[in-house]
Amino acid sequence: MTSSLLTPSDIEIATRAADHFTRIYYAAYDSDKRLAELPHFYRPTSSLTWNGKPFTGTEGLLQLVVKMPPTKHEVQSFDCHPIPGAQPPSLLVTVSGSVTHGRGPTGNPPKTPVREIEGHPRVFSQTFILVPDTTAPTKVGEVAKYYVGADALRFVG
Amino acid sequence: MSVSSASAPVPGSKAIAATALRNAGLIDRDAPMRDATDTPGGRKGKLRSGRTSARISDLTKDRPMSNGTRMHPIRLSASTGSSDSISIRGAARPSALGGRIRRNAVSGTGSVGSASQIPVRISTKPKAVEAWRELVQKRYNAEAKYLNLDSMIDDEVVKKYNLTPPGFGGNARDAAVIFKLASQLKPEVQTLSLANNNLTGVLLTQMHKYLPGLVNLSLQNNKLKEKREVSMISPRKEKMPNLRELVLTGNPLRENAIKNGQYAVYRSDVVRRFAALEVLDQEPVSQISFDAPHASTSDLPVEKPSATTFPFPMGPSFVAGIDGATFSDFLVRYFNALDSQRETLVNAYDPAATFSFSVNTTIPTRAKLSGFHTSMPNQRKLIWGDWLEVGSRNLNRIGSDPEKMLSNLHIGSDKIIETLVKLPRTNHDINGSGEKFCIDAYPVPHSGSMALLTTVHGEFTEPSTGGIRSFDRTFMLVPAPEGSRAKLNGWNVVILSDQWIIRCYSSHEAWKAGPLLVQALPKQEPFTINSLPADQQTALASLPEAQRNLVVQVCAQTKLNARFAVDCLAGNEWDLTRAIANFNQVKDSLAPDAFL
Numbered sequence: 143m144t145s146s147l148l149t150p151s152d153i154e155i156a157t158r159a160a161d162h163f164t165r166i167y168y169a170a171y172d173s174d175k176r177l178a179e180l181p182h183f184y185r186p187t188s189s190l191t192w193n194g195k196p197f198t199g200t201e202g203l204l205q206l207v208v209k210m211p212p213t214k215h216e217v218q219s220f221d222c223h224p225i226p227g228a229q230p231p232s233l234l235v236t237v238s239g240s241v242t243h244g245r246g247p248t249g250n251p252p253k254t255p256v257r258e259i260e261g262h263p264r265v266f267s268q269t270f271i272l273v274p275d276t277t278a279p280t281k282v283g284e285v286a287k288y289y290v291g292a293d294a295l296r297f298v299g
Numbered sequence: 300m301s302v303s304s305a306s307a308p309v310p311g312s313k314a315i316a317a318t319a320l321r322n323a324g325l326i327d328r329d330a331p332m333r334d335a336t337d338t339p340g341g342r343k344g345k346l347r348s349g350r351t352s353a354r355i356s357d358l359t360k361d362r363p364m365s366n367g368t369r370m371h372p373i374r375l376s377a378s379t380g381s382s383d384s385i386s387i388r389g390a391a392r393p394s395a396l397g398g399r400i401r402r403n404a405v406s407g408t409g410s411v412g413s414a415s416q417i418p419v420r421i422s423t424k425p426k427a428v429e430a431w432r433e434l435v436q437k438r439y440n441a442e443a444k445y446l447n448l449d450s451m452i453d454d455e456v457v458k459k460y461n462l463t464p465p466g467f468g469g470n471a472r473d474a475a476v477i478f479k480l481a482s483q484l485k486p487e488v489q490t491l492s493l494a495n496n497n498l499t500g501v502l503l504t505q506m507h508k509y510l511p512g513l514v515n516l517s518l519q520n521n522k523l524k525e526k527r528e529v530s531m532i533s534p535r536k537e538k539m540p541n542l543r544e545l546v547l548t549g550n551p552l553r554e555n556a557i558k559n560g561q562y563a564v565y566r567s568d569v570v571r572r573f574a575a576l577e578v579l580d581q582e583p584v585s586q587i588s589f590d591a592p593h594a595s596t597s598d599l600p601v602e603k604p605s606a607t608t609f610p611f612p613m614g615p616s617f618v619a620g621i622d623g624a625t626f627s628d629f630l631v632r633y634f635n636a637l638d639s640q641r642e643t644l645v646n647a648y649d650p651a652a653t654f655s656f657s658v659n660t661t662i663p664t665r666a667k668l669s670g671f672h673t674s675m676p677n678q679r680k681l682i683w684g685d686w687l688e689v690g691s692r693n694l695n696r697i698g699s700d701p702e703k704m705l706s707n708l709h710i711g712s713d714k715i716i717e718t719l720v721k722l723p724r725t726n727h728d729i730n731g732s733g734e735k736f737c738i739d740a741y742p743v744p745h746s747g748s749m750a751l752l753t754t755v756h757g758e759f760t761e762p763s764t765g766g767i768r769s770f771d772r773t774f775m776l777v778p779a780p781e782g783s784r785a786k787l788n789g790w791n792v793v794i795l796s797d798q799w800i801i802r803c804y805s806s807h808e809a810w811k812a813g814p815l816l817v818q819a820l821p822k823q824e825p826f827t828i829n830s831l832p833a834d835q836q837t838a839l840a841s842l843p844e845a846q847r848n849l850v851v852q853v854c855a856q857t858k859l860n861a862r863f864a865v866d867c868l869a870g871n872e873w874d875l876t877r878a879i880a881n882f883n884q885v886k887d888s889l890a891p892d893a894f895l
Contacts, residue, residue, distance in 0.1 A: 148653070148710060150705055151585070153704065153705055153708060154567065154571075154701070154704070154705075155585055155586060155587060156587070157694060157698065157704050158570065158571065158586060158587075159586065159587035159589075160694060161538070161574060161694060161698055162540075162574045162575050162586075162587075162589070163589055165538070165540050165574050166540065166575075166589065169540075174601075174603040174604070175601050176601075176604050177601045177602055177604075178601040182589075182590040183589060183590060187744075189741060189743060189752075191617050191739050191741065192611065193611070193612075193613045193614050193810070193815075194613070194614025194615055194616060194617040194737075194739060194810075194812075195611050195614045195617070196617060196619070196741065206610070206611075207604075208602075208610075209606045209608075209610035210604060210606060210609070210610060211604060211605075211606045211607060211608070211609065211817050212603075212604040212605065212606075213604070217695060218659045218661045218693075218695060219657045219658070219659035219661075219693040219694075219695050219696075219800060219802075220657075220693070220694050220695055221655055221657045221692050221693065221694055221798050221800070222694065223653040223655065223708065223796050223798065224653070225653070225745065225775055225795060225796050226649070226651040226652065226653060226710075226795060226796070227651075227745060227746040227795065228745075228746045230587075232745065233587070234653075234773065234775060234796045234798060236657070236771065236773050236798045236800060238657070238659040238771060238800045238802060239659075240661070240663065240664065243609070243817045244607060244817035244818055245818065249817075249818045250818050250819040251818070251819060251820070251821040251822070253822055254819045254822065255822070256668075257668050257669070257670075258668070258819045259664075259665040259668050259669060260816045260817075260818060260819035260820070261816075261817070261818045261819045262664045262665055262668060263663075263664045263665070264665065264809065265663045265665070265802070265805050265809065267754070267756060267771035267800065269752065269754050269773045269798075271743055271752060271775075272587075272589075273744075274587075278590075280588075281577065281583070281588075282583040283577055283578065283582075283583025283584050283585055283586060284577075284583075284586060284587070284588050285585055285586065285587050286587060286588075287587075287588050287589065287590060288587050288588070288589055289589070289590060291743060291744070292741075292743045292752050294739050294741075294752060294754050296737060296739065296754065296756055296771075296810060297613065297809050297810065297815070298737070298756045298769065298771060298805060298809050298810060299663040299665060299666060299769065299802075299805025299806070299809045
């Protein structure tokens with residue numbers, strides 16, 4: 143086990159990457175062009191679970207999202223660590239937020255009781271491992287190009 | 300292409316657009332931009348070349364205006380950069396066009412940094428908007444998607460109509476007019492240069508709204524001085540997600556930082572305020588990039604998300620790639636120790652491990668609708684302060700605070716324990732009913748070997764109040780190496796990374812296995828005799844109650860009206876099952892008036 147400590151620069155770069163990633167990832171997910179945009183983040187080796195159901199790779203991702211209702215995510219909290227052990231490090235990103243599916247409360251049938259929870263936003267928890275693609279060409283300044291190596295999502299509220 | 304301002308030349312500086320365009324292979328080094336102002340018989344050539352002489356000649360003669368009037372601009376040009384030059388425009392002839400566009404403005408453009416502006420103006424009149432439109436359009440290179448608004452004060456159009464560019468008397472609203480006009484250009488502007496315009500952050504607050512797609516931006520040689528002015532340009536919520544390149548060379552913010560030996564701090568302060576900056580002041584920014592969607596692929600027609608149901612139900616916990624006993628030993632031991640003896644967890648972490656906790660204080664909609672906050676006895680006693688004071692690393696909140704970003708990430712097992720013991724006491728009921736926890740775990744490649752990505756969702760009680768919170772926990776676990784402190788202390792797996800999200804209580808019903816709904820289901824009223832029309836109810840009143848109940852059941856299941864239901868039952872000796880079976884045989888031949 144390596145004990146090389148992370149530098150402030152590693153941490154700053156990781157933080158910025160997570161900020162950027164969460165913005166563009168959920169924008170792509172919520173977009174009308176989800177099916178064209180979301181697969182870019184994945185690779186054939188990526189592992190996913192969606193509420194306990196496993197999928198593999200870009201194909202698996204497509205299989206998962208092709209019949210997923212329209213979404214609107216709101217990121218309320220996120221955090222990111224460079225995972226100790228490799229350079230450039232993989233990143234562990236956790237996100238907590240809310241997600242509305244379909245038309246939200248306005249899509250509920252008439253006379254739906256006010257206390258009915260269905261149709262209202264759920265709380266989601268999503269964990270990503272972002273992995274450097276050592277084969278991808280990089281531009282000047284780019285530490286590396288990263289992709290989603292693993293993605294674990296649960297509705298938790 | 301030269302972009303150095305006549306009034307504030309910066310040797311060796313280049314516009315960002317030039318860099319971007321050269322990088323894209325669109326222009327040769329120092330090739331002039333196509334001058335969109337070229338008119339048949341008019342001046343040809345570079346946008347800037349020869350402008351000084353041209354302008355001086357402009358100043359010395361009357362220019363015919365489109366409406367036939369003439370005006371006599373009084374202008375002592377600042378174009379030579381002499382420190383005592385000022386320009387006074389539009390002050391003389393209120394009857395001329397200039398007077399209608401704007402009122403008096405005296406702009407000092409002499410010494411950099413002491414520009415005293417005394418704008419006296421009323422509003423941007425429609426004609427000024429048209430004049431600005433003319434300027435914006437002629438300055439646009441549509442092919443390169445490059446809008447060059449360098450040195451607006453020196454522009455022919457500005458002089459012709461006595462405009463007050465932002466930075467020279469114009470205010471944030473005037474700037475917004477320009478950005479709005481720029482937003483109407485087709486194709487969408489990608490590169491914008493606002494070099495040499497005396498601009499401050501407050502003048503640029505509307506830019507991101509009108510030009511959200513900006514990729515390259517030069518603010519070279521302006522008056523940005525404070526970090527917060529950068530935040531005005533790129534607000535925290537959006538952070539100009541498309542901006543790749545920014546030039547702040549020649550602004551006091553940068554030049555003072557260099558003078559004070561704070562260049563690295565300056566760069567990190569600026570970079571942090573943009574979501575995806577790759578190049579700052581022509582130096583690459585160290586960053587991680589993603590295969591984000593590209594414009595070219597995004598233009599392909601794709602099917603819009605339109606499903607109205609979920610493709611898969613909520614599944615149970617998913618655990619793969621680890622022996623069940625080893626895994627449950629770890630979890631039970633970890634959470635027991637977390638609740639009772641946090642110090643002993645020092646051995647559960649790798650010596651280089653990382654830990655942080657994040658607090659999500661948002662009240663979940665479904666929990667609110669369910670009224671947990673009031674129906675559960677101790678929820679009102681919970682206070683976030685006990686957690687927040689130890690240092691939440693919710694990057695949504697602290698992302699722009701570099702110190703917290705670093706200090707709230709705890710590296711190394713000793714540091715981690717120091718933090719864990721400061722956090723409020725917890726009680727995880729892991730020996731109770733399993734339904735309150737949900738675990739997904741599967742192997743992922745890590746450093747040439749495998750690690751176990753583990754997420755645990757659940758709840759804990761805070762013993763100090765009895766209130767209950769929900770949490771999400773993510774561990775990266777690896778096998779404890781032989782001879783390691785973890786292994787010697789009986790931990791077969793060791794934690795490499797640990798992120799803990801603490802949030803308001805939500806019910807574990809959220810992950811109860813089974814179908815998931817997108818929308819609420821229509822409310823089904825139970826079918827009773829009262830569901831029938833009044834006349835049918837009356838007709839049934841004479842039947843014995845037992846038969847009446849059978850009729851109602853047939854109506855409920857078949858949607859037959861009361862008369863046909865009675866016939867159907869009577870023909871089947873008042874046997875419900877036979878009546879329904881008979882109905883199913885003949886239902887396709889029944890007339891619509893047989894039904895309710």
